[in-house]
Every structure is written in C-alpha cells, then in structure tokens.
Amino acid sequence: MAPCTAPRIPVATYRVQLNKSFPFAAATAAVPYLHRLGITDCYASSFLSAVPGSLHGYDVVDPTALNPELGTEEDFRTFVGTLQAHGMGLILDVVSNHMGIAQSANRWWQDVLENGPSSRYAEVFDIDWAPLKRELEGKVLLPILGDLYGAVLENQEIRLAFDDGRFVVRYYDHELPVAPKPSAMILTHGLDAVIRRTEDEPPDLQELESIVTALRHLPSRTDAAPESVRERYREKEIIRQRLAALVRDSRTVGGLVEANIRRFNGTAGDPASFDLLDALLNEQAYRLAYWRVASEEINYRRFFDINELAAIRMEQETVLAETHRLIVRLVREGAVTGLRIDHVDGLYDPGRYLRRLQAMAAGEAEPRPLFVVVEKILGADESLPADWQCYGTTGYDFLNLVNGLFVNGAHERDMDAVYARFLRHRPSFDDVMYESKQLIMTASMSSEINVLGHRLNLLSERDRRSRDFTLNSLTHAIREIIACFPIYRTYVTDGPEPVSDRDRAYIRLAVARAKRRNPAVSGVVFDFVRSLLLKEWDDRTQEHRREQREFVMKFQQTTSPVTAKGVEDTAFYRYNRLVSLNEVGGDPRRFGVSVADFHARMEERRRFWPWSLSATSTHDTKRGEDVRARIDVLSELPRDWSRLVNRWSRANRRHKRDVEGQPAPDRNEEYLLYQTLIGAWPFGPMEDGEYRSFCGRIEAYMTKAIRESKVHTSWVNPHEPYEAAVRRFVAAVLDRRPDNGFLTTFLPFQARVAQFGLWNSLAQVLLKLTAPGVPDVYQGTELWELSLVDPDNRRPVDVAARAAILDALAERIQAGGDRRSLVRELIQSRQDGRIKLYVTMTGLQYRRARPDIFLQGDYLAAETAGSKAGHLCAYARQRGEARVVVVVPRLVSGLVGEAGTVPVGSPVWGETVVRIPADGRAAHYRNVLTGDTVTSKEEVGRQVLRVADVLSDCPVALLESVGP
Known part of the structure; x- marks a missing residue:
C-alpha cells in the first residue's frame, strides 16, 4: 500500500502477552525497560474482555469493553500514558474472525441461544439456521456434552434452575438460558391442581396465570421482523421482573416453582422422569449434543475446528461497526497507534475489511491512515495482494527466509537419506x-x-x-x-x-x-x-x-x-526430516535459502512492503528462534547425525513398550524427540528441580506433538495407553542414572551443536534488526529462547531480570568501558545470554537513533570473495550519504571445525573479503558493536573490507560509515 499520508511507522516492536498474571500494571512497569532496550512500540495481545482466566486473549467475549482481569480503565490509561511519556506507540492485536463462547461468558451468544433467529445478535454469528439436518431448523447445535445426550440427561448432569426471574439450564461451567415462551411449561406443570386446592383463586395465582398468558403471546423466536423483535425484548423483560417479584413474594408460587424444578430434574434410575426436562430442552433455540458430533453436524462456523470459538460475520456492516467500536475509539484518541489483524484469511473479504477498517479509523474530520499488519501465511512465491490497505504481514515470511540461510542446502539429499533410513521408508x-x-x-x-x-x-x-x-x-x-x-x-x-x-x-x-x-x-x-x-x-x-x-x-x-x-x-x-523447517508459514520442501535468493527477496521486500514486521519468534511459532538455530546445524552434520541418531535408537530400544502391536513411540516420533532435545536442552548444568521441570516440558511437548500428528492418538480421540508409553519412554531416555548410555553420547554432541547454534542466533538477531522491515521482538527473546510450541512459549517472562542485565551493560558502556573488551567478555560467557541481549540492545538503539536508514533506506546486496565467501551474508542499507554495512556468518560448523572456536579473526576468515557497493572511494567504518574502526581498500577496482578485520572480535558486525 502506498498511503498519501504516512501513519506512525514503528521503528521496532516488542510483543507482550497480557493476561491476569501480566496485567496493565505489569506492562506499565515494563515500559522503561523496553524504552532503554530501544523499542519504539509495544505490540500487545488483545486486551478486550475475554473468557475468564484466558491466558492469551483470543477468546474475546465482549469487544466493546476492556478485559477486567487486566485492570481498570484507569490502569489502561496509565499504561498508555507511560508509553506516550516515553515516545512509544501501542499496537493492538485485533481478533476479527471469532468470539469466545466458553463458560457462558459471551452475552451476545447467550442472547442468541435464548432468542434464536430473532436475537438482536443473530447476524453477528455465522449460523446456518436452515441446515441439512432438518431437526436443527432454527436451532444451534451445541456440542458441549461429554457423553451421549441421553446418558448425560439421565445422569442428572443437566440441571434446571431458577435465577432472578428466568430459568436456566446448567451443565458444569455452562449456564444456558431457557427461552421465555417454553418456560411456561415449567410454570403450568401442576398449576391446575394447586388452583383446585383453593376455594377462591388468590391474586398471586392470578398473577402467575397472567404471566403464563403473556409468555404464550410473545412473538415467536423465528419472527425476525423488527417490530416483533422489539416487542419480544420489551415484553420478556417485563415478564421476567414480574416473575422474579412473584416468586420472591408468594410462598405458593415459590413452592410451585421449586417443586417443578425438582420434577423436571428427574429421579436417578427412573428414565421416564427425565421426559419433562427433555421436552423443555427440545423447545429451545439450541440442541445439546455430544462433543464428538461437532465435526459432522455443527451448524455454526468456528475458528478452525474449535467449538468454543464461534466465527462472526465481519462482512456485515453493523457487525463490523459494533465489534470495532472500542478499537476505533482508542485509535482516534491516539491511545492505539497500530493494529495487527489476526488470521486475516478467515474473513469473508479481507480486502474489503481492510478498506473499511482504514476508513473507520480515519474518521471524517481528520484522516488518519493507520499502521495495520495482517497475520497472513504466504505460500511459495506468493505475495500479499497489492491493493490491500495494510503495511505487510506479521513476519512469518521473514522468519522462514532468514532461517533458511542457516540450513545447508547442499546436504538435502544426505538428510533425506538419513531420515528415510531411520524411518525405513521415504516419505x-x-x-x-x-x-x-x-x-x-x-x-x-x-x-x-x-x-x-x-x-x-x-x-x-x-x-x-x-x-x-x-x-x-x-x-x-x-x-x-x-x-x-x-x-x-x-x-x-x-x-x-x-x-x-x-x-x-x-x-x-x-x-x-x-x-x-x-x-x-x-x-x-x-x-x-x-x-x-x-x-x-x-x-x-x-x-x-x-x-x-x-x-x-x-x-x-x-x-x-x-x-x-x-x-x-x-x-x-508427521514429516520430521528437519523440524526447524516445520514452522508456521514455512515449507519443509524448501531445504535452505541461498544468499543470492535472500538478497533478491529482501530487495523485493524493500520495494513493496518495507514496513512489514520482521519476526523470528511469535506466540504461535512451533519452536523458539534459538531452538531452530540449533536444529539448523544438523543440516551441516549429516554424517555425525546419522551415526548418532541410529546409535541412540538402538540404545533406547529397550525403553519402548508395545501398545496394541505398535511400539511406542514409533520411529518418526522418536526422530522428532531427538531433534527436540538437541534444540531445547538448556545451557549449563541443571539442578534436580530444574531438570525435572525440563523433563516435564519435553513430556508435555511430545504428548501435544503426537496428538497433533493424529497417527496413534489425537485431541479428539486420546489414546491414553499409547501416550503414557511415550511419556515413560521420554522419562527413561532422560533418566540421569550413571549407566544411561544415551546421555553419555548425546550430551557432548548436543553441546557441540548448541555452540554452533549460538552464532546462527546472533546472526539472525542482527539480520532482523537491519534488513528491510520492522523488527519484532517476542517477549523474553532478548535472552536465549529455548521454548517449544504453546503453551511452553507463553510462560511468564522475568522482565526485572532482563532489565537488571541491560542496566549493568549500559553502566559499563556509559562508564567509558571499552566495547571491544566487553564483547570479548560476553562471548566468553555466551551461555548466559548477555551477548544476545547486548547485540539486541545495541542494534535497536542504533536503529532508533537513525530510523531513516532502516525505514526508507535502500538495500544493497554485497558480494563476498575468498575461500570462506560461502559462509557470509553481507549487505548495506543506505539513505543519502548515510550508510551501514551488515556482515554475519552462516554454516559455521564448516567454517571453524571445532565447536568452541569463535568465528572471528584471520585464522578463521583468511583473506575473505566483502565487496562494498560503493563509488570506488576508500571509506572508514566504525563497528557499532565493538567500537573498532576498519577501512576499505581497493581490490581489482572495487572497495573491499577484509572480513578478518570486520569480524576481529565479534562474530557479527554492524558497521556505520564515518567518512572517507
């Protein structure tokens, strides 16, 4: 999109996951740290009212209100004010496809369940009121029961109750409304007998009969004419108030209601006694059903296949306006400065939605083009539609492109062969x-x-x-x-x-x-x-x-x-050849990205989507960025990997259990486990408690992984004996007993891979901070990020600890300390993660100080020459006379040989050079990370930088031109 008036474009974002454990107050406290880190915009998960206890906020139940679990309106305003005081913006994650309907917390959904097609909110949800199954005509199928409907009913798990003038049906944490008209069935049951016992019909019984008459004369729930809907809502509320008062004030009526509730709830062991409740439920605008029938008979569109997330009809103008009312107000007030649109592909017409969103946010008085990015998975060679009124994606395309740089494409056949031999077939x-x-x-x-x-x-x-x-x-x-x-x-x-x-x-x-x-x-x-x-x-x-x-x-x-x-x-x-490629938005068939391809894609990004987010981890990634960086290394070591993975399998064969004729885990799952352990194993020794926690995380991950693969078990049909056998296998494999031969050979190899992976990680950080796009830092990833898929990657982040590390580094620098000595020290103690935070902090602060270079600057690919040229990626960003040059290593195991060797200096790089895209004049460059100055020299008519000088102390370089 090429707007006529530029919005506030973030220079760098930081993703925070808001929930009751990290509310507005905690986010407010984190703002000074984020500012010192170099962040310009806080990128927050949805903070609209969600299902109580939600840890992610994607199950919004009321888009017109802030989430009370995050704090008050004042808390939110304090958060926004603190951001603004630091010159920072706020990007909000917008859940535009669906709403949460769990725990009966969504009043719009509850209204639909009560009033059916005549509900004021019937057009909000994408419900088929005339489905293929005729029995569901005018009803919503609710697949919430844990067993077949009849069994659940006769087990007395479904209970009728009376609450403040209305009847409700309760099933564990579900509370469902009883429609007004059918509630007459409850009020009239046994009423004639009560009247016969009285000589003169008392006023309270006359009032009850009047209420019943009023209920029976309510417009039908299938009558959606506006005047009928208004009458229904008006009269049913009056009836509710009358009934509440009558039950409260009349012992006779109160006793009748209480007795009838007992009768409708049936008697255990007497199937016929549940006919009354069954008949009442059949008259509702919903049909309770066993959760397993959802896949075949559900008649409301869901978010993917999640029954608790009901899709909404955002293509309806009234729905769009109501669901975005609060969001638009916050944008117009300036509290929110950008939006991230969740799963844009789920919308009826994404292009039209984005146009309407921009128009709504701009208002009529003062146009305010808005920074909007979309969560969109792009296929191979797919680009965003050019006419979408957004500024790019949330960054999965960048993530996978950068990750591919550290995968050795020359070894694809070798890795194919290793996988095929291990599985004993070629998938x-x-x-x-x-x-x-x-x-x-x-x-x-x-x-x-x-x-x-x-x-x-x-x-x-x-x-x-x-x-x-x-x-x-x-x-x-x-x-x-x-x-x-x-x-x-x-x-x-x-x-x-x-x-x-x-x-x-x-x-x-x-x-x-x-x-x-x-x-x-x-x-x-x-x-x-x-x-x-x-x-x-x-x-x-x-x-x-x-x-x-x-x-x-x-x-x-x-x-x-x-x-x-x-x-x-x-x-x-299911396909585990090299699982670092199995990332959201990725394509496992694409085994590595060449430097030339990377440059071409970055140049294209600079031309068309220069402000798209550049992510390396998100709340949805399958593995943390540093886990992937380690697993990538296996592509460089196919022979060692083949020898060891087969050795480990033989050693651990005795831990497998036969479950219904199938060894658990199967070989494909076992292959996944070894890669997962390579990637996620923490740095340094672990105390017993830490080790137990790590083992528990791996067991939980493997349970999720085998359920997702849906081969031997699944979320729909959990096979507990198989899952238990896999957990026992993991526990046995990780048992730290002295005779565990697996750990004896695994740990040295894992440590070797982890050391190579460190350099991949640092290179990845610098590429994200300097390549075209807006870098996005996922919460906590400024230190080593060794998390797995959610919920593992949504664990609480210790912001205070990170702030203390940053302040200590800043104090060293401000005291006039030698940056080169500091970098050497950080590299020596690299396992503690401070080197990653230092590179992140230094790069972000430099970027914030010179935003034009990165937001508007050209992208110039740099050639490399020499014996180690294939182990480099280098480019320049330039705007006017200002220029920075970025140099990072890749495929490091083939560069240094030994894992402990830092890829710096002449012994590693020899006479390898980077050819600067320049006008032929010699130039001086200062390494922002180390403070060192290097000078280009002429070589065959081109200005070059000697890599041994550029990477003399730090394995990645951010060079700024400081004059001829």
Missing part, C-alpha cells in the same frame, strides 16, 4: 500434506465440506449440463481441490470485479492437481467447480448469481482453516 511431504488435509476434512471439518457439497449440488441442478452430477461426486471434487490447493486461499470478491491473474493461476493449478490425483474420476465435475471459482457464472437469474457468489465466498473461507489444520497442525508433526 513425500506432498503426500503427507495431501493426506493430512484430507484427514481434517473427514475428521474435524466434514460438516463444512458437506454444506459446500450440498450448495454445489443445488447449483448443479439448475443447469441441464450439470444436473446429472451426483452429490457424492461434487463433494468429492470439493475435497480433492481443497486438498490440492497450493495456498491458504484466493481472494475472489462477490462483486463485479474480475478474478485476478494471481487467483486464476492458483485455482487452475489446484484443479489440475486434483485431476491428476483422480484419473478414474471424470474431469467434467472438476471443470464445473473450476468454472464457478473463476466467476464463469450463469447469469440467467439474479438469484442464481447470488447463490453462485455465496458458494465461492464460503469455499474460500473453508480452504484456509483446512490448510492451517492440515499443514501446520498435522503435516508439520
């Missing part, structure tokens, strides 16, 4: 991905696919050329095309705009692949689907065109969650 990631997406469409999202199939069937029936297509063949075609889709989704609109060349190419590719995988199926069915997706529509009737548009838009909203769940949360846990 194909293409096949794993295809099978995983098919599994998701069958196991957890079959309802969504079935709905698409029926929509497509209705469309086919309208044309004599397609009416012979069967429902099964059409549904099969949808599954196959989605399974073969090369990206998360396309962005075909529901308006007259033509399909873009980009989307046309992806749709054609998906259909072609689906045809190839189904040679026995007629291609005509696939062609029919393709014609719809390409907007080659039959325009005979306006209604037909509308139905075709709806099919295409729903199809696009379905490919994204299928891909996310199928690839990120299934295939990435």
Whole structure:
C-alpha cells in the first residue's frame, strides 16, 4: 500500500502477552525497560474482555469493553500514558474472525441461544439456521456434552434452575438460558391442581396465570421482523421482573416453582422422569449434543475446528461497526497507534475489511491512515495482494527466509537419506500434506465440506449440463481441490470485479492437481467447480448469481482453516526430516535459502512492503528462534547425525513398550524427540528441580506433538495407553542414572551443536534488526529462547531480570568501558545470554537513533570473495550519504571445525573479503558493536573490507560509515 499520508511507522516492536498474571500494571512497569532496550512500540495481545482466566486473549467475549482481569480503565490509561511519556506507540492485536463462547461468558451468544433467529445478535454469528439436518431448523447445535445426550440427561448432569426471574439450564461451567415462551411449561406443570386446592383463586395465582398468558403471546423466536423483535425484548423483560417479584413474594408460587424444578430434574434410575426436562430442552433455540458430533453436524462456523470459538460475520456492516467500536475509539484518541489483524484469511473479504477498517479509523474530520499488519501465511512465491490497505504481514515470511540461510542446502539429499533410513521408508511431504488435509476434512471439518457439497449440488441442478452430477461426486471434487490447493486461499470478491491473474493461476493449478490425483474420476465435475471459482457464472437469474457468489465466498473461507489444520497442525508433526523447517508459514520442501535468493527477496521486500514486521519468534511459532538455530546445524552434520541418531535408537530400544502391536513411540516420533532435545536442552548444568521441570516440558511437548500428528492418538480421540508409553519412554531416555548410555553420547554432541547454534542466533538477531522491515521482538527473546510450541512459549517472562542485565551493560558502556573488551567478555560467557541481549540492545538503539536508514533506506546486496565467501551474508542499507554495512556468518560448523572456536579473526576468515557497493572511494567504518574502526581498500577496482578485520572480535558486525 502506498498511503498519501504516512501513519506512525514503528521503528521496532516488542510483543507482550497480557493476561491476569501480566496485567496493565505489569506492562506499565515494563515500559522503561523496553524504552532503554530501544523499542519504539509495544505490540500487545488483545486486551478486550475475554473468557475468564484466558491466558492469551483470543477468546474475546465482549469487544466493546476492556478485559477486567487486566485492570481498570484507569490502569489502561496509565499504561498508555507511560508509553506516550516515553515516545512509544501501542499496537493492538485485533481478533476479527471469532468470539469466545466458553463458560457462558459471551452475552451476545447467550442472547442468541435464548432468542434464536430473532436475537438482536443473530447476524453477528455465522449460523446456518436452515441446515441439512432438518431437526436443527432454527436451532444451534451445541456440542458441549461429554457423553451421549441421553446418558448425560439421565445422569442428572443437566440441571434446571431458577435465577432472578428466568430459568436456566446448567451443565458444569455452562449456564444456558431457557427461552421465555417454553418456560411456561415449567410454570403450568401442576398449576391446575394447586388452583383446585383453593376455594377462591388468590391474586398471586392470578398473577402467575397472567404471566403464563403473556409468555404464550410473545412473538415467536423465528419472527425476525423488527417490530416483533422489539416487542419480544420489551415484553420478556417485563415478564421476567414480574416473575422474579412473584416468586420472591408468594410462598405458593415459590413452592410451585421449586417443586417443578425438582420434577423436571428427574429421579436417578427412573428414565421416564427425565421426559419433562427433555421436552423443555427440545423447545429451545439450541440442541445439546455430544462433543464428538461437532465435526459432522455443527451448524455454526468456528475458528478452525474449535467449538468454543464461534466465527462472526465481519462482512456485515453493523457487525463490523459494533465489534470495532472500542478499537476505533482508542485509535482516534491516539491511545492505539497500530493494529495487527489476526488470521486475516478467515474473513469473508479481507480486502474489503481492510478498506473499511482504514476508513473507520480515519474518521471524517481528520484522516488518519493507520499502521495495520495482517497475520497472513504466504505460500511459495506468493505475495500479499497489492491493493490491500495494510503495511505487510506479521513476519512469518521473514522468519522462514532468514532461517533458511542457516540450513545447508547442499546436504538435502544426505538428510533425506538419513531420515528415510531411520524411518525405513521415504516419505513425500506432498503426500503427507495431501493426506493430512484430507484427514481434517473427514475428521474435524466434514460438516463444512458437506454444506459446500450440498450448495454445489443445488447449483448443479439448475443447469441441464450439470444436473446429472451426483452429490457424492461434487463433494468429492470439493475435497480433492481443497486438498490440492497450493495456498491458504484466493481472494475472489462477490462483486463485479474480475478474478485476478494471481487467483486464476492458483485455482487452475489446484484443479489440475486434483485431476491428476483422480484419473478414474471424470474431469467434467472438476471443470464445473473450476468454472464457478473463476466467476464463469450463469447469469440467467439474479438469484442464481447470488447463490453462485455465496458458494465461492464460503469455499474460500473453508480452504484456509483446512490448510492451517492440515499443514501446520498435522503435516508439520508427521514429516520430521528437519523440524526447524516445520514452522508456521514455512515449507519443509524448501531445504535452505541461498544468499543470492535472500538478497533478491529482501530487495523485493524493500520495494513493496518495507514496513512489514520482521519476526523470528511469535506466540504461535512451533519452536523458539534459538531452538531452530540449533536444529539448523544438523543440516551441516549429516554424517555425525546419522551415526548418532541410529546409535541412540538402538540404545533406547529397550525403553519402548508395545501398545496394541505398535511400539511406542514409533520411529518418526522418536526422530522428532531427538531433534527436540538437541534444540531445547538448556545451557549449563541443571539442578534436580530444574531438570525435572525440563523433563516435564519435553513430556508435555511430545504428548501435544503426537496428538497433533493424529497417527496413534489425537485431541479428539486420546489414546491414553499409547501416550503414557511415550511419556515413560521420554522419562527413561532422560533418566540421569550413571549407566544411561544415551546421555553419555548425546550430551557432548548436543553441546557441540548448541555452540554452533549460538552464532546462527546472533546472526539472525542482527539480520532482523537491519534488513528491510520492522523488527519484532517476542517477549523474553532478548535472552536465549529455548521454548517449544504453546503453551511452553507463553510462560511468564522475568522482565526485572532482563532489565537488571541491560542496566549493568549500559553502566559499563556509559562508564567509558571499552566495547571491544566487553564483547570479548560476553562471548566468553555466551551461555548466559548477555551477548544476545547486548547485540539486541545495541542494534535497536542504533536503529532508533537513525530510523531513516532502516525505514526508507535502500538495500544493497554485497558480494563476498575468498575461500570462506560461502559462509557470509553481507549487505548495506543506505539513505543519502548515510550508510551501514551488515556482515554475519552462516554454516559455521564448516567454517571453524571445532565447536568452541569463535568465528572471528584471520585464522578463521583468511583473506575473505566483502565487496562494498560503493563509488570506488576508500571509506572508514566504525563497528557499532565493538567500537573498532576498519577501512576499505581497493581490490581489482572495487572497495573491499577484509572480513578478518570486520569480524576481529565479534562474530557479527554492524558497521556505520564515518567518512572517507
């Protein structure tokens, strides 16, 4: 996007995860530290009202209010004021796709459950009120029960109660409303007998009969006419107040209600006694169901396959306005200076949403173009649509590109062979991905696919050329095309705009692949689907065109969650060749990134998306940045890795247990475990308590990993004996007994890999801070980050400890200390992480002092020459006369040989040089990290810097030009 008026562009962001353990007050206390670190903008998780106890905030229940667990409005204003006092901005994570509905905490959802299609909030949620299953007509399927409905009912787990004038149904932490009209069933049960026992009908019983009459005359919940809705809401509230007063004041009516509640709740062992409650539940706008039926019958769209997150219809203008009312106010007030849009691909029309968002934020009086980035997973060679009104992505594309620099692509075949020999078969990631997406469409999202199939069937029936297509063949075609889709989704609109060349190419590719995988199926069915997706529509009737548009838009909203769940949360846990490549937004088939490719991608980024975020860790990454940096090293050591991983497997074979004819863990899971241990093993010795904690983290991670892979167990169908056997295997492998041969050979190799990984990590930090884009620091990662996937990576961060380290370093520097000596000391004690914090702090502070170079400066690739040229990545950033040169090492194990060797000085680099993209004049450069000055010299008509001088003391260099 090229705005006419630039918004506030962050120079560097720091992600904080707000929750009850880290509320506004804690964030406020952290601001001075973040400022001293060099951060310009705090990037916060959602702080809108969420499900009580939420640790992440993605389950928003009220987008119009701040989360009370984070503090008061005053606490929030103090936080914002502290940021502003330090010249810092605030970027808010916006959850635009869904709302949390757990614990009955969402009053909008509760209103829908009470009032059905006539609810004022019925259009907020994406509910199919006329689903394929006729019994659900006008109802919402609620798959919240832990067992079959009948069993749960007769076990008295579902209980009727009365609360302040209304009846509710309780099931553990769920409290569901009883609709007003059916509640007459409770009030009238046994009423005639009570009246007969009285000679003259008393006023309280007359009032009760009047209330019942009023209930029966309420407009139906299926009547959504505005005047009927207003009447329903007005009258039911009056009735509630009357009933509350009557039950409170009348012993007779109170006794009747109490007795009827007991009758409706049934008697254990008497199945017939539950008929009353069953009949009452059948009259509600929801149907309680066993949670396992969700995948096939659920009729509200979810966030992925999570039942507790209900998708919302952001394409509706009223929904957009109401859900963004508070956000827009905070933006216009200046409290929030930027937005991060969560899972933009889940929206009906992302491009239109972003346009409306910018317009709403700007207001009419004073245009204020807003800094907006989107969480978007880009496929291979995919770019953001050029017309999106945002400033880039949240950085997964950058993360995977930088990570690829430290993977030795020359050893791909060797690593393939190691993996194949260990597994005793050669997996194909293409096949794993295809099978995983098919599994998701069958196991957890079959309802969504079935709905698409029926929509497509209705469309086919309208044309004599397609009416012979069967429902099964059409549904099969949808599954196959989605399974073969090369990206998360396309962005075909529901308006007259033509399909873009980009989307046309992806749709054609998906259909072609689906045809190839189904040679026995007629291609005509696939062609029919393709014609719809390409907007080659039959325009005979306006209604037909509308139905075709709806099919295409729903199809696009379905490919994204299928891909996310199928690839990120299934295939990435099944294909374990080199798991540092199995990252969100990554492609395990891309084994390494050449320096030339990196430069080309950075130049493209500088031209089109210069202010996209540059992330290396996020709350969603599968592994911490320094875990990946270690695992990358294995690509440099295929022979050692092959020899040792097979040796470890033989040594640990005795710890496996047979579970129903299957050794647990299987070889693929075992291969994952060894890589995980290589990456996550902490620096230095661990006390017994620390070691137990580490072992517990690994056991928890492996349980999650094998559930995500869905091979022997899953979240839907946990296989506890298998999981227990895997946990026992992990515990046995990590037992620190003296005769544990595995640890004897594992620990020296792990320490060697970890030392090489250190240099990858430092290089990664400097690349993030200086390459095109806005660097994003995930909370705590300024020290070594050895966390695994969530919830491991969301553990509390000790900000005070980091602040103390930063202050000590700053005091050394301010006291006039020699930076070179300080760097040498930090490298000597590199396991404590201070060297990473130093590089982060120094780079961020330099960047903040000279933002123009990094935000607007050119990107100039630098050539390298000499025997070690392949172990370098170097470039310059330049704006006007100001220039910085960045030099970092890569593939270090082949550079230094011994793990303890620091990749600095002449013995390592020899006569290797960096050729400066310059005008041919000699120039002096100061290394910002060490304070050293180096001078370029002429070599074959070019100015060069000798790498041995540039990296004389520190293995990474940030050089600023200080004159000729």
